[in-house]
Amino acid sequence: MITFEKIRWKNFLSTGNSFTEIEFNRSPSTLVVGENGSGKSTMLDAVCFALFNKPFRKISKTQLINSINNKKLVVEIEFRVGLKEFKVVRGVKPNIFEVYCDGQMLDQDAAVRDTQKYLEESILKMNFKSFTQIVILGSASFTPFMQLPTASRREIIEDILDIEIFTTMNQVLRDKIAVLRDEIRDVETEVEVAKSKATVQRKYIEQLEKDKKIKVDKIKEKINELIEATTELETKLAETTSEKESHDDPKERKRKLDGLKDKLDSNLRKARKELDFYHNTEECPTCKQGLTHDFKEEKQKEKTTRIEELESGLSDMDSEYELVQKSIEVYDKIVTDIQDIQSDIISQERYKNRLTLELNEAETNVADIDEEKTKLKELAIELTETNKKKTEKGEEQHYNTAAGSLLKDTGIKTRVIRQYLPVINQLVNKYLAAMDFFVHFDLDEKFNETIKSRHRDKFSYSSFSEGEKQRIDLALLFTWRTIAKMKNSASTNLLLLDEVFDSSLDNNGVDYVMNLLHTIGEETNVFVISHKGDQLFDKFRNQIKFEKIRNYSVMS
Template sequence: MIEFEKIRWKNFLSTGNNFTELALNGHATTLVIGENGSGKSTFLDALTYGLFSKPFRKINKNQIINSVNNKACLVEIEFKIGSKNYLIRRGIKPTVFEIYVDGELINQDSKAKDYQEKLEKQILKLTFKSFTQIILLGSSSFLPFMKLPAAHRREVIEDLLDIQIFSIMNQILKERYSENKTNISDNNQILNLNLEKIDVQRKYIQEVKEINSDKVVDIRKLIETTNQEMSDIDLKVMALQAEVKSLSENIKDRDNLVSERSKLQQIKISIESMIGKIGSDINFFVNNTNCPVCKQDIEEDHRVEILHNRESVKDSKENGLRELNDHLEDLSVKLAA
């Protein structure tokens, strides 16, 4: 889990040459309030720019740097993941992009694009799209999950559950399938060429028969050789067709398993959410004897009946969740085979 500790910026948008700094780890929850134009949105823009090289709002890159100073634009973000402390420094005029882990600068030999990819995939494990869909939700630009394009929804879910490997595996299988289709097409062309050769040979034999009967024996040997080649080719074609059929079935079965597991994981999230809600209800009726709406006392019999009902529903959901987890584990074993 990412724990943001501190962010500071200068010469960023409308801020001047002195650092504006916010401490985000002073309390369990940090509330940022202020009048219009006081810099609340600038804080969000600085956060996403520091992490992903693009502001939260739709702002051109040449508008990011302060138009008065027009230099020394810099954003620094400190955060913690597990036991490691990170510092990200990103700026314009001069261009700056540095990643520090526990005070040590990560090797910058790679290109900026590869350096950014290392930050997103190995450290944050989030892309800009996922970050603004899961962590940073703005009322002006937030798009509900179900309204996202299918590819973006898949990307968000894969980042959230850390299951990008299945998309990679699916792409590899598609490439192999495409390669096999190409091989089959090439072999069919070879087969057609050989069939044409056979046809030519047969015509040639007929012509030779009409011209010289003495060459019949030699021509028959040639026919036998050609027929053997045809038989060998037919066997190869049959073997290739069987292999293609087997590969197609394996790909289809795997796609079905991946789809089923994705759906079951969504159901699992929904069940866990319901169990959490029911648990909250049980805790309320265990610890409270007054109605939260009308402030009147809840009759003991009614309270006991509600608790019994909630606990029964919770037990049922938890049993279903255990069965669902077992089924998901079976699917994972099948996919790993």
């Protein structure tokens, strides 16, 4: 429970540079009176400004500063929550916002917005809208619960029932789901990229293996072609060698012919020389005897015959020379062919050996493919991890969706509200009956009202008179305070009623409301702001009067 103890302000609206101070817990009931414009409603704005940085009425922040002094606006409010004492100090020109707990100021380095949020959510556990529904019932700049839209009605009731945490959780969860949805999209993209990388890598490896096979097959094919060509050459070499061996070496024969020719040439020269001797010589050079004519003719004839034989032999030898020369040419060609074949065989053997080395290298050198396969394994691991992450994100999304169905308005909150709605309706009707207003008021789960008369006729809030509306607003105000006290959520000792008795309530209505105020307990400190001081002063234990002195609002 929040127990408001004291508020003081200066240079606030029409208040001057001296503090005006009100003790909230001094009396169970206090009547606040004064002429119009005397500043009796200033306390409403001061309370709201101190706690929520905005006045109760629609007044801009610049208009809050006293127009004469125009500086050093300060509002201080003190209250107790359990055993802890709090004090909030807020000012303008200079700007001040300080929150004290048991005399120690809270984190000075925190942003103003964060401190305000902490004040509302962790200390007061009320926002401006809930506070003005539970603590204040005013006639100016005030929207009664029944005139609020459905969303605002829900917000107030959730605050009172202390279930706004589910709304906060739901918002956090929605933000988390939105972030998770983006993360899932990112992970799905990662999965697709990983799959694409793995596919490209797999195709690349297949192409490397295909290229390797094509290269190996081509080398093997070339080697086989070389083996076949070498075999053919070896066969041809054997045939040519056999052909060579089938021929005698014609050069030996030529050498024999050369020797025979030389011998014939020598004999021919000798025979010619002897013939010439017998032609030109008349006596023997040795014995000096004369040579007879017959002897000479016989010898000349003999030598001539010999010469003719030798010349015929040489002529026959020339024909033989031609045959031998042809044989030599054929023989030399066979030898050249054999050498050429042998050279081709050696070249092809060398080429085959080089191809064999290339084949061994191509078959055994798998470093590139192994490296790419290692990369593929790494990609597969990456894909597995990414799929695992995707699965985890999907499971988290599933759980979040399930949690979201519990946290949304139709989930846990509706169940809690459904439990309290009968109590709320019962209390509203109880307070209406206490104010002599006998209708049956009913709020449904969507916070739409149904109001029936004793004759079961249905009415809407807008169809009632202003006095009847005032009683409904008061009944709801007391109901919210009772529920808050039951829940110990937004329960407080302070109740501020601004001109509730001045406008729409008749004398009977005033008596009914006063009787109702007397039943709410000694723990409540009620402040009633009214023009009807002469009619109401004997109904309150304490009275505060505001008046204007030299254009400043002063409390007496």
